[in-house]
Amino acid sequence: MDFSNFNSAEQAHMTKIIEKRQMQDFLKMYSNLVEKCFTSCCNDFTSKSLSSKEEGCIMNCTEKFIKHSERVGARFAESNAEAMNAAQNPS
Amino acid sequence: MDFSNFNSAEQAHMTKIIEKRQMQDFLKMYSNLVEKCFTSCCNDFTSKSLSSKEEGCIMNCTEKFIKHSERVGARFAESNAEAMNAAQNPS
Amino acid sequence: MDFSNFNSAEQAHMTKIIEKRQMQDFLKMYSNLVEKCFTSCCNDFTSKSLSSKEEGCIMNCTEKFIKHSERVGARFAESNAEAMNAAQNPS
Amino acid sequence: MSFLGRGPGSTPAGGVNMEKIELAVTELDTVTDFFNRMVSSCHAKCISTRYAEEDLNKGESVCIDRCVAKYNQVQKKVGEKLQSRGAANAGATAATFGSL
Amino acid sequence: MSFLGRGPGSTPAGGVNMEKIELAVTELDTVTDFFNRMVSSCHAKCISTRYAEEDLNKGESVCIDRCVAKYNQVQKKVGEKLQSRGAANAGATAATFGSL
């Protein structure tokens, strides 16, 4: 996104909004990740405590999701940069 | 919905809100449609380009979803009209 | 949540917001429940009327979902109370 | 949406009753949510995901019409049940904030 | 919600600290989202979808209790992991707006 046509008051306002959204996005991602890893890892309800196997699964699920998101984010940022380049330098 | 008890300032305000919601709804539908058609049509990740078969599937998926939504919308509008009629003319 | 550091104007404001959220949450739950019970109970589209079997399924689905939510809510409230206790009385 | 009442537009002088607007917006959002779930549910029940053609075939079209009719009946039945149960408070808000 | 701070109510004269209210609302929405996902996940794990009866049977009831306990533990474990990873910025906002 291009904010070059925003004056400084608008940029300050937008920065505040983006910071708030980042917090909300993080909380939503957290909540979503709990649901996803719980669903994949917990299938035995004969006990109310996580087994060590389930706990390991939860840890791997969380770590893997973060790495997955980071990789998707990196590829996404690259393709956005390419698209912006192509728009500015039509051949 | 019945806006007959809205004054003109309120109708103008409501019209603005509805227009904004229509744009947001459209963007959400677009995003949802991309996810749905991608999920149904793309199952081969040995290449990073859409095959012509996948592309045909995406086009049909999109077109069919629009037709589906329009048909649901038409039936929905009919049943709303009937319900409103029944409410105004109780037999 | 702890509102003891809210003044009375802030408490009144928060109460209004919570009431609004409760209405919105109820409407969302209703909409979600319709979708869930429809998906589980309706699988025959050779007729446009609910069969008595489908209707019974819908009623049980709704009742069971409410009881399920209430039980989850009760357990959730207990574990929140325990967590708050543990925070206030560290052993 | 929850804070509408505090905007300058809520003063009667503005000629706009924000409570009324807010209620209408809640109704709009509710209908939209309901409709979107109906579209999605009937898509899952009626539309083949092979996507070999771009038109709705006869079977799909008839299925959609019946699906919408049944979905509306389910909404009515569930609504009546909820009303008879007085189930408005079965949510998280009640579980967590009962004591404010 | 993001614009609360700009409403007239944010003036100290009104007696309402909008920053505080806004934080409480974020907490409320987070708890609600968490609870709704717990309801939905435990429903999927514990409740038979045949719907032959309207009461929770013994097995379902016990399953729900354990499910809530496990779900809470998962939330704690995932939270600790995220905290140790400092993963707050793994989202789209960061990917797109890192340079504002």
Next chain:
Amino acid sequence: MSFLGRGPGSTPAGGVNMEKIELAVTELDTVTDFFNRMVSSCHAKCISTRYAEEDLNKGESVCIDRCVAKYNQVQKKVGEKLQSRGAANAGATAATFGSL
């Protein structure tokens, strides 16, 4: 979000054009929604849910890269199709409020 224009900040005196801000927020929310669905879809396509290890293996990594590329192409194709169809009004809002 819909009511931004009514806040005191919308007066030109404040130096902040709320229409511009609002458009940028809509764009931000759209990109975020798109990104989150891409993360979720590619997770479903590429990541094994056995969770026997914490690292992405070679196959998963390559799959993610191709998945993102394909997802972007699908977004473009669907967008072109929607544009050629002028399908902006296929939603509930249109079905219910066409006559305001």
